[in-house]
Amino acid sequence: MKREGQVRIPSGCAISAVISREGRRMTGEKIVESMIPMHDRSNGLGGGFAAYGIYPEYRDYYAFHIFFDSRDTRKTCEALLKEGFEIVKAEHIPIRQIPEITDVPLIWRYFLAPMQSVLNRLQLDAEEYVARIVTKINAELRGAYVFSSGKNMGTFKAVGYPEDVGRFYRLEEYGAYCWTAHGRYPTNTPGWWGGAHPFSLLEWSVVHNGEISSYDANRRCVEMFGYQCTLQTDTEVMAYIADYLLRRQGLTLEETASVMAAPFWSTIEHMEPQEAERLTYLRKVFPSLLLTGPFSIILGFSGGLMALNDRLKLRSMVVGEKDDRVFISSEEAAIRVMEPDAENIWAPMGGEPVIVRLKEGTY
Amino acid sequence: MDIQAKGLDYRALNEAIRAAGPSCRITGCLGQRFIGAGMSGRRVEIDGIPGNALGAYLGGGFLTVNGNAQDAVGDTMNGGSIVVRGSVGDTAGYAMRGGEIYVQGNAGYRAGIHMKAYQDQQPVIVIGGRAGSFLGEYQAGGTILVLGLHTDGKPAAGYFPCTGQHGGRVIFRGDVSAIRFPDQVTPHPPTEEETALLRPLVERWCALFGGDAEALMDGPFTVVTPDSKNPYRQMYAAN
Numbered sequence: 001m002k003r004e005g006q007v008r009i010p011s012g013c014a015i016s017a018v019i020s021r022e023g024r025r026m027t028g029e030k031i032v033e034s035m036i037p038m039h040d041r042s043n044g045l046g047g048g049f050a051a052y053g054i055y056p057e058y059r060d061y062y063a064f065h066i067f068f069d070s071r072d073t074r075k076t077c078e079a080l081l082k083e084g085f086e087i088v089k090a091e092h093i094p095i096r097q098i099p100e101i102t103d104v105p106l107i108w109r110y111f112l113a114p115m116q117s118v119l120n121r122l123q124l125d126a127e128e129y130v131a132r133i134v135t136k137i138n139a140e141l142r143g144a145y146v147f148s149s150g151k152n153m154g155t156f157k158a159v160g161y162p163e164d165v166g167r168f169y170r171l172e173e174y175g176a177y178c179w180t181a182h183g184r185y186p187t188n189t190p191g192w193w194g195g196a197h198p199f200s201l202l203e204w205s206v207v208h209n210g211e212i213s214s215y216d217a218n219r220r221c222v223e224m225f226g227y228q229c230t231l232q233t234d235t236e237v238m239a240y241i242a243d244y245l246l247r248r249q250g251l252t253l254e255e256t257a258s259v260m261a262a263p264f265w266s267t268i269e270h271m272e273p274q275e276a277e278r279l280t281y282l283r284k285v286f287p288s289l290l291l292t293g294p295f296s297i298i299l300g301f302s303g304g305l306m307a308l309n310d311r312l313k314l315r316s317m318v319v320g321e322k323d324d325r326v327f328i329s330s331e332e333a334a335i336r337v338m339e340p341d342a343e344n345i346w347a348p349m350g351g352e353p354v355i356v357r358l359k360e361g362t363y
Numbered sequence: 364m365d366i367q368a369k370g371l372d373y374r375a376l377n378e379a380i381r382a383a384g385p386s387c388r389i390t391g392c393l394g395q396r397f398i399g400a401g402m403s404g405r406r407v408e409i410d411g412i413p414g415n416a417l418g419a420y421l422g423g424g425f426l427t428v429n430g431n432a433q434d435a436v437g438d439t440m441n442g443g444s445i446v447v448r449g450s451v452g453d454t455a456g457y458a459m460r461g462g463e464i465y466v467q468g469n470a471g472y473r474a475g476i477h478m479k480a481y482q483d484q485q486p487v488i489v490i491g492g493r494a495g496s497f498l499g500e501y502q503a504g505g506t507i508l509v510l511g512l513h514t515d516g517k518p519a520a521g522y523f524p525c526t527g528q529h530g531g532r533v534i535f536r537g538d539v540s541a542i543r544f545p546d547q548v549t550p551h552p553p554t555e556e557e558t559a560l561l562r563p564l565v566e567r568w569c570a571l572f573g574g575d576a577e578a579l580m581d582g583p584f585t586v587v588t589p590d591s592k593n594p595y596r597q598m599y600a601a602n
Contacts, residue, residue, distance in 0.1 A: 037414070313472045331415070332431055333412045347471050
């Protein structure tokens with residue numbers, strides 16, 4: 001066996017995304033291909049994709065994607081779901097048999113409508129109820145992991161290289177107006193199915209290249225608000241931070257970016273008074289949701305995405321455009337795979353969010 | 364000799380470059396890393412997008428990219444030339460200790476981080492547009508020149524340029540009033556000696572990419588150097 005120092009592993013995770021501002025649906029082929037030139041950034045211990053707009057015929061229902069380790073776990077989980085939801089449809093997620101992907105769990109998809117009587121009794125809105133059920137299953141039901149729970153969107157992930165994971169899930173058969181992708185090189189945490197990216201809750205999904213050194217502070221903070229970090233990976237907390245700030249606190253995406261990648265006090269000091277006041281307010285109200293350490297992330301949501309780098313920009317990110325499409329990747333080569341003639345290639349600054357929204361009424 | 368890079372991984376591509384002899388042209392390049400790494404005495408022209416660490420540990424020779432390059436161009440290079448007819452990503456010239464990097468467009472974050480020099484090993488980076496934050500961070504030697512052409516109205520460098528600089532020089536052309544420098548460095552107009560040093564760099568940039576060197580030499584230029592030869596001498600211990 002080769003020892004540390006005798007082998008070089010030139011890895012560092014890869015992220016990629018494409019979105020059509022016009023809401024045109026694209027198959028998964030290109031986003032999967034975009035991961036190929038970045039193959040060496042991953043090590044085969046995780047790959048995944050998020051796709052938005054893929055379930056138009058079930059757009060009013062929460063689409064749960066769940067891993068089960070056994071049939072019994074599935075039965076238990078379905079019994080729990082039936083207490084609060086009408087199960088509109090339950091099915092296996094279609095997969096392809098390929099040698100690169102092994103140890104496959106049971107992978108199921110449910111389209112769910114929360115029962116109004118249950119919501120009335122609990123005095124909760126549907127989204128809060130769904131968030132709580134997802135947290136409950138992931139924390140309490142051993143061997144079951146809800147890895148996707150939004151409407152008209154879904155995440156697909158596995159242990160493997162991303163291009164293999166894309167073939168495994170037959171992503172060429174889906175049509176999405178927005179795709180995000182991740183190739184994983186796990187650093188401090190295990191490479192397992194639940195730990196692959198994207199991490200997702202409700203409509204939010206996060207793919208991440210980097211490592212959050214503030215993880216435990218962030219985790220303790222969101223746990224005060226009912227979230228539970230159960231997936232053994234730092235990135236999970238970002239999905240919950242997004243849900244907390246955007247859905248529950250009602251912050252804008254720009255404000256959320258200013259909380260997660262807040263500028264240094266020394267930088268704020270030299271800003272225009274109004275901007276300095278805004279940033280000071282956000283830093284003081286949400287100090288524990290500042291993410292330190294290197295990251296480049298793409299946050300997907302219904303109708304758009306946001307890309308963001310840590311304030312020191314310790315990970316790479318490139319943006320390009322062509323017609324109504326916007327591309328974001330760790331490397332320009334990945335963008336060129338999706339669109340050889342991409343224009344306006346640029347690299348956002350650390351902490352500068354890139355927000356792309358679909359035209360009103362196109363999704 | 365032409366090398367079609369499509370379908371070749373970085374190892375196979377570098378082997379093809381070695382086999383090609385003194386000069387070659389790579390077409391269809393798409394993300395292959397380490398092109399020309401550790402090589403000397405070759406001319407390589409690249410069409411497409413080379414991957415990270417282009418010309419890492421380059422010993423000599425001439426690499427040209429007809430387009431953008433990604434991160435870590437010329438990582439720890441010792442000699443030779445890298446010319447990019449586009450922009451470069453982050454950490455161009457990381458720990459560079461000899462040779463030259465000429466960039467037509469912009470540079471990302473941390474260009475020239477930890478650049479160093481020793482006797483006749485005097486590395487040079489010339490950036491036509493602007494640079495991202497942390498330009499010349501921990502610079503110990505060599506010269507970084509930012510010409511500030513086509514900056515889209517933005518400052519020629521982002522936040523925290525020259526942080527921890529303790530040798531060498533960063534030279535800016537144009538207005539630097541919007542750039543904040545740390546306390547331990549001194550921005551000043553070029554001395555005669557410094558003007559003599561930057562003139563050939565401007566001329567070479569113009570020879571490579573076009574432009575009027577005489578007009579560019581009108582400046583104004585600002586040279587940033589550390590306050591003393593050893594600004595951190597007493598930072599941790601008084602000895």
